[in-house]
Amino acid sequence: MSTVKRLVLDVLKPHQPNALEFAQAIARLGEGYRVRLNVEEVDEKTESTIIVIESTSLDFSRIEETIQSMGGSLHSIDEVEVWGSTPDTL
Amino acid sequence: MSTVKRLVLDVLKPHQPNALEFAQAIARLGEGYRVRLNVEEVDEKTESTIIVIESTSLDFSRIEETIQSMGGSLHSIDEVEVWGSTPDTL
Amino acid sequence: MSTVKRLVLDVLKPHQPNALEFAQAIARLGEGYRVRLNVEEVDEKTESTIIVIESTSLDFSRIEETIQSMGGSLHSIDEVEVWGSTPDTL
Amino acid sequence: MSTVKRLVLDVLKPHQPNALEFAQAIARLGEGYRVRLNVEEVDEKTESTIIVIESTSLDFSRIEETIQSMGGSLHSIDEVEVWGSTPDTL
Amino acid sequence: MSTVKRLVLDVLKPHQPNALEFAQAIARLGEGYRVRLNVEEVDEKTESTIIVIESTSLDFSRIEETIQSMGGSLHSIDEVEVWGSTPDTL
Amino acid sequence: MSTVKRLVLDVLKPHQPNALEFAQAIARLGEGYRVRLNVEEVDEKTESTIIVIESTSLDFSRIEETIQSMGGSLHSIDEVEVWGSTPDTL
Amino acid sequence: MSTVKRLVLDVLKPHQPNALEFAQAIARLGEGYRVRLNVEEVDEKTESTIIVIESTSLDFSRIEETIQSMGGSLHSIDEVEVWGSTPDTL
Numbered sequence: 001m002s003t004v005k006r007l008v009l010d011v012l013k014p015h016q017p018n019a020l021e022f023a024q025a026i027a028r029l030g031e032g033y034r035v036r037l038n039v040e041e042v043d044e045k046t047e048s049t050i051i052v053i054e055s056t057s058l059d060f061s062r063i064e065e066t067i068q069s070m071g072g073s074l075h076s077i078d079e080v081e082v083w084g085s086t087p088d089t090l
Numbered sequence: 091m092s093t094v095k096r097l098v099l100d101v102l103k104p105h106q107p108n109a110l111e112f113a114q115a116i117a118r119l120g121e122g123y124r125v126r127l128n129v130e131e132v133d134e135k136t137e138s139t140i141i142v143i144e145s146t147s148l149d150f151s152r153i154e155e156t157i158q159s160m161g162g163s164l165h166s167i168d169e170v171e172v173w174g175s176t177p178d179t180l
Numbered sequence: 181m182s183t184v185k186r187l188v189l190d191v192l193k194p195h196q197p198n199a200l201e202f203a204q205a206i207a208r209l210g211e212g213y214r215v216r217l218n219v220e221e222v223d224e225k226t227e228s229t230i231i232v233i234e235s236t237s238l239d240f241s242r243i244e245e246t247i248q249s250m251g252g253s254l255h256s257i258d259e260v261e262v263w264g265s266t267p268d269t270l
Numbered sequence: 271m272s273t274v275k276r277l278v279l280d281v282l283k284p285h286q287p288n289a290l291e292f293a294q295a296i297a298r299l300g301e302g303y304r305v306r307l308n309v310e311e312v313d314e315k316t317e318s319t320i321i322v323i324e325s326t327s328l329d330f331s332r333i334e335e336t337i338q339s340m341g342g343s344l345h346s347i348d349e350v351e352v353w354g355s356t357p358d359t360l
Numbered sequence: 361m362s363t364v365k366r367l368v369l370d371v372l373k374p375h376q377p378n379a380l381e382f383a384q385a386i387a388r389l390g391e392g393y394r395v396r397l398n399v400e401e402v403d404e405k406t407e408s409t410i411i412v413i414e415s416t417s418l419d420f421s422r423i424e425e426t427i428q429s430m431g432g433s434l435h436s437i438d439e440v441e442v443w444g445s446t447p448d449t450l
Numbered sequence: 451m452s453t454v455k456r457l458v459l460d461v462l463k464p465h466q467p468n469a470l471e472f473a474q475a476i477a478r479l480g481e482g483y484r485v486r487l488n489v490e491e492v493d494e495k496t497e498s499t500i501i502v503i504e505s506t507s508l509d510f511s512r513i514e515e516t517i518q519s520m521g522g523s524l525h526s527i528d529e530v531e532v533w534g535s536t537p538d539t540l
Numbered sequence: 541m542s543t544v545k546r547l548v549l550d551v552l553k554p555h556q557p558n559a560l561e562f563a564q565a566i567a568r569l570g571e572g573y574r575v576r577l578n579v580e581e582v583d584e585k586t587e588s589t590i591i592v593i594e595s596t597s598l599d600f601s602r603i604e605e606t607i608q609s610m611g612g613s614l615h616s617i618d619e620v621e622v623w624g625s626t627p628d629t630l
Binding site: 181182183184186187229240256257258259260261262264266 | 373378379380384386387388389390391392393394395396397399404415430
């Protein structure tokens with residue numbers, strides 16, 4: 001088994017929901033999720049963001065769904081950290 | 091539930107209230123608020139500032155109101171950190 | 181005897197399996213494997229990635245086989261760390 | 271209530287009192303004051319300095335008065351750190 | 361007496377044995393040897409590598425012999441750390 | 451009262467006494483003095499040096515006298531750190 | 541009294557004795573001497589090196605003699621650290 005510990009995602013999002021609401025929606029997916037969202041560039045209709053998500057065990061499918069449900073599009077996965085073990089303390 | 095741990099805000103403010111008074115007004119919003127304000131650029135009538143606010147749990151709405159009540163305008167949210175959990179120790 | 185503690189591999193991979201699935205396949209090779217995959221460059225059909233793998237003891241042959249079985253090609257070994265001892269705690 | 275923990279001040283001072291005497295006068299304002307003064311530029315009659323002052327609780331008004339009483343002028347507040355709490359250990 | 365604690369060697373090696381096998385051969389020289397090999401540049405027939413070797417006590421002669429026996433040539437010693445004492449814990 | 455904890459001095463010195471002797475003379479001024487002297491530039495007759503002096507309590511007057519007695523001239527005080535308290539542990 | 545804790549020396553040396561032998565000769569001067577020698581530049585007949593020597597108490601005269609006895613010339617003292625106290629633990 002393997003466990004996803006960290007994801008760095010390059011995400012294009014609309015201005016609304018704003019950066020805070022966007023991060024909050026992802027953080028609500030799990031008790032120990034830590035989400036850091038940086039706005040890299042602001043265009044007329046969109047914002048390029050880098051979202052770093054860490055937890056003892058991340059559920060990528062639900063994160064991807066949540067991003068899409070808010071009008072965001074996952075541009076690329078920039079970094080992943082995966083451990084070959086069952087979830088335990090980070 | 092989710093908890094906001096850290097906000098980095100790009101704020102344009104008038105010269106008065108000064109940087110210290112501005113930071114103090116935000117810090118007074120909560121017992122554990124830590125506010126660091128850096129003046130990035132000084133123009134004739136305004137100052138561009140970056141305000142970093144950290145706490146075990148931040149209330150964004152009250153922070154935004156406080157900034158506006160002092161004549162500041164929130165230019166952008168540059169970074170947010172949100173945890174998917176109830177507030178506890180930082 | 182010697183033990184491989186860390187490998188930094190320069191790997192060219194197709195878009196599918198994606199970066200997460202790719203890292204997961206390597207991490208599943210051993211209980212204590214930690215895999216960090218960074219996507220360095222995205223081209224039309226391929227992605228250049230740097231994969232850092234750490235463990236108390238890594239099995240290079242199985243890692244290489246796993247990369248090839250997913251359509252990846254090992255461009256180069258950029259860094260290795262080897263200890264002249266039997267495997268124990270990292 | 272709020273407590274000022276750190277100030278970074280951009281101060282223009284005459285050559286006399288010198289940098290050491292200038293910093294000492296500010297440090298004497300409080301038992302736990304730590305003052306670091308860097309001379310950034312020396313001109314014919316003045317010196318541009320950056321003064322970093324830290325304590326569990328700083329009194330900005332007295333600092334400003336002290337700077338002016340020695341012929342210095344506070345060019346700008348470059349950074350402030352304020353905590354929303356009563357003074358306790360740093 | 362003196363003890364060699366660390367060597368940084370600039371070594372030109374053929375493609376075979378590969379970087380991993382090369383590092384392993386050096387690490388096998390002593391129980392506590394830690395070898396980190398970085399490939400700096402890859403040419404048609406050779407690879408420029410930097411090899412960092414650390415231990416409580418390194419045997420330079422055997423390291424040099426091992427490098428030569430694999431077709432490598434020691435270009436230069438870039439750094440050495442030597443302690444004026446008998447070998448004990450690093 | 452205030453205590454000088456750290457001085458960074460820009461000092462022009464003749465070649466003799468050399469850098470080591472120069473630093474030693476300053477260090478001898480107090481039991482806990484730590485002196486780090488960096489030679490920044492060597493000219494025909496002089497050397498530009500940066501001297502960092504730290505202690506629980508520094509005596510600036512004696513330091514200045516010592517520098518002058520060896521033919522050095524204090525070009526500028528680049529940094530001072532002063533604490534608003536009686537001398538205790540650093 | 542004063543104690544020399546650290547010396548950074550700019551030394552020009554011939555190719556033989558090599559960097560390792562050169563550092564070893566200095567390290568043998570005292571039980572706790574730690575010598576790090578970096579080769580900065582290699583010319584036809586000489587090597588420019590930076591030698592960092594640390595100990596609880598260094599003997600500069602013997603270090604200088606040792607360098608000269610191996611054909612090296614002390615180009616400059618780049619840094620010295622001296623403490624105004626009797627030798628004790630670093």
